[in-house]
Amino acid sequence: MVAVINTGRSIRAIFNYNENKVSVGAAQCIGEGNYPMDVQDMNASVKLNMFLKLLELNENVTRNSVHISLNFDPSEKELSKEKLMEIAGTYMDKIGFGDQPYLVYQHHDAGHPHIHIVSIKVKADGSRIDMQNIGKNQSETARKEIETQFNLVRAESKKKTTAIDLKPVNVLKINYGNSDSKKAIAGILNAVIPHYKFTTLGELNAVLNLYNVSVLQGKEDSKMFLHKGLLYQIINADKKPIGVPIKASSFHFRPTLKALEQKFEANKKNRxxxxxxxxxxxxxxxxxxxxxxxxxxxxxxxxxxxxxxxxxxxxxxxxxxxxxxxxxxxxxxxxxxxxxxxxxxxxxxxxxxxxxxxxxxxxxxxxxxxxxxxxxxxxxxxxxxxxxxxLQPEYASEYIPASLKGRRKKRKRKGQSDD
Structure with missing residues (x-):
C-alpha cells in the first residue's frame, strides 16, 4: 500500500473534485467517518456543510483541507467496500485523524485499486491538527502496520521491481474539450508530480511527454510567461498538441509554477x-x-x-x-x-x-x-x-522583461534648472 497526503486551502474544491468523479461514474462515495448519519442518507450539501461548519471555528488555519489517497497493488482488485472502509478508518486513527469527519471515495479511473479520503485539519474544539512530518512519521508507521494487519502487498517489495507502472494516455479515446481530457491529464499529473524528482520544467516535460502530456509556459514576451502561468496539454505520438490546453490553476491540486518551483528546490537535494x-x-x-x-x-x-x-x-x-x-x-x-x-x-x-x-x-x-x-x-x-x-524557454528567476524595467531617473547637476 502507498499513501499520498496532500493539503489544500479549499475543502470545497477537493470535495467537488471527488463528487464530480462520482457524477461521471468514475468513483463512488463508499462511506464516512464521524458524521451524524450514514453516507447514503446524505446529499452533497450535508456532506460539505459538516466540513464548513468546523472550519468556521478557526479561520486562521489557511491550509485547512486534507486529501489522502491510499493506493493498493493491482493484484488486490477484490478488496470489498467493507474492507476498504476498515482500512481507511484504521489509517485515520493511526495518523491522528480518527475523531475528524471524513468521507471515503473509491475511484475506478486507474489501473490499480485506490481510495481517496477527504477531511479537515480543524478539530471540534477549534484547535488545529499539526501535520508536520506526518508523511514520514505517522503515515509511514500506519502503512506498515496496516499492510501486516490486512495482509496487503507491501510497498517495499514493489520498489525492488523495475516495472513501469504508468502507461501513456490513449489519445484516441479522449473526447477533446470535454471533462474527459482534463481527467486524463489530471490522472497523469497526479501520478507524476508528487512522486518524480525533477528540478526544471524541462525535466518535468521529459516525464510527462512519455505519457502524451506536455507543460507549456509560453514565450518570454507572452502574458502567460510574464504572469508565471502554465498550461497542460495532451500531445500525440509525434509530440504535436491535441485539443485545448488547460490552465494549471483549474486543477484542484493546482500544479502551478509557484508550486513546482518549491518542488524544484526540494528535489535538488532529494535526488x-x-x-x-x-x-x-x-x-x-x-x-x-x-x-x-x-x-x-x-x-x-x-x-x-x-x-x-x-x-x-x-x-x-x-x-x-x-x-x-x-x-x-x-x-x-x-x-x-x-x-x-x-x-x-x-x-x-x-x-x-x-x-x-x-x-x-x-x-x-x-x-x-x-x-x-x-x-x-x-x-x-x-x-x-x-x-x-x-525550444520554449523555461522560467528564469533572474529574468526581468524590458517592459517591467523601471526607467532610471536622471540626476540633476547642482545649479541646473529645468528651463
Whole structure:
C-alpha cells in the first residue's frame, strides 16, 4: 500500500473534485467517518456543510483541507467496500485523524485499486491538527502496520521491481474539450508530480511527454510567461498538441509554477543519492559491450527502468539528453550526472550511431543528404540557433522583461534648472 497526503486551502474544491468523479461514474462515495448519519442518507450539501461548519471555528488555519489517497497493488482488485472502509478508518486513527469527519471515495479511473479520503485539519474544539512530518512519521508507521494487519502487498517489495507502472494516455479515446481530457491529464499529473524528482520544467516535460502530456509556459514576451502561468496539454505520438490546453490553476491540486518551483528546490537535494544508480547502469552497459550504439543502450537501460529522452533539432541532430529513472522516480539532464553522460559524450561513446526501426543508420543518411562530415556535432552558434527556434524557454528567476524595467531617473547637476 502507498499513501499520498496532500493539503489544500479549499475543502470545497477537493470535495467537488471527488463528487464530480462520482457524477461521471468514475468513483463512488463508499462511506464516512464521524458524521451524524450514514453516507447514503446524505446529499452533497450535508456532506460539505459538516466540513464548513468546523472550519468556521478557526479561520486562521489557511491550509485547512486534507486529501489522502491510499493506493493498493493491482493484484488486490477484490478488496470489498467493507474492507476498504476498515482500512481507511484504521489509517485515520493511526495518523491522528480518527475523531475528524471524513468521507471515503473509491475511484475506478486507474489501473490499480485506490481510495481517496477527504477531511479537515480543524478539530471540534477549534484547535488545529499539526501535520508536520506526518508523511514520514505517522503515515509511514500506519502503512506498515496496516499492510501486516490486512495482509496487503507491501510497498517495499514493489520498489525492488523495475516495472513501469504508468502507461501513456490513449489519445484516441479522449473526447477533446470535454471533462474527459482534463481527467486524463489530471490522472497523469497526479501520478507524476508528487512522486518524480525533477528540478526544471524541462525535466518535468521529459516525464510527462512519455505519457502524451506536455507543460507549456509560453514565450518570454507572452502574458502567460510574464504572469508565471502554465498550461497542460495532451500531445500525440509525434509530440504535436491535441485539443485545448488547460490552465494549471483549474486543477484542484493546482500544479502551478509557484508550486513546482518549491518542488524544484526540494528535489535538488532529494535526488542526489539516486544519481549513482543511473551512472552505474550506463557504465555497466558500456562495460558489457564497448561497441554499443544508442538504440541498444536505450533498450538496456529500459530493462533497468531508465528511459532515455533525446532533444533533437528539426534535422534530428541530438543536442541534449535526459534520463528518467522510473525505479527511483528521478529525472536527470545528462550534464547533471557528469560531462561523460551528456549528449556529446554519449554520442562519442556510442560511435555516433543510432539505428532507426527499419535498421538504417539515419545519421549516415542525413550526413549523405546534407554533405556534412559529422551531423551529430554542430557549432555553438548553430546549436544556439536550433535551441532558440525549437525550444520554449523555461522560467528564469533572474529574468526581468524590458517592459517591467523601471526607467532610471536622471540626476540633476547642482545649479541646473529645468528651463
Amino acid at each position: 542526489i543519492p539516486d544519481m549513482k544508480r543511473v551512472r552505474n547502469s550506463i557504465d555497466m552497459a558500456f562495460l558489457k559491450n564497448s561497441n554499443i550504439n544508442l538504440d541498444e543502450l536505450e533498450k538496456k537501460l529500459l530493462k533497468e527502468g531508465i528511459a532515455v529522452i533525446y532533444r533533437q533539432s528539426s534535422q534530428r541532430l541530438i543536442y541534449g539528453i535526459t534520463y528518467v529513472d522510473h525505479t527511483t522516480k528521478c529525472v536527470f539532464n545528462g550534464s547533471v550526472l557528469g560531462v561523460q553522460y551528456a549528449a556529446k559524450a554519449m554520442l562519442e561513446r556510442c560511435g555516433n550511431v543510432r539505428v532507426k526501426p527499419d535498421g538504417n543508420n539515419y545519421e549516415n543518411k542525413i550526413q549523405k543528404e546534407q554533405g556534412t562530415k559529422n551531423p551529430a556535432f554542430i557549432s555553438e552558434l548553430e546549436l544556439q540557433n536550433i535551441i532558440d527556434s525549437v
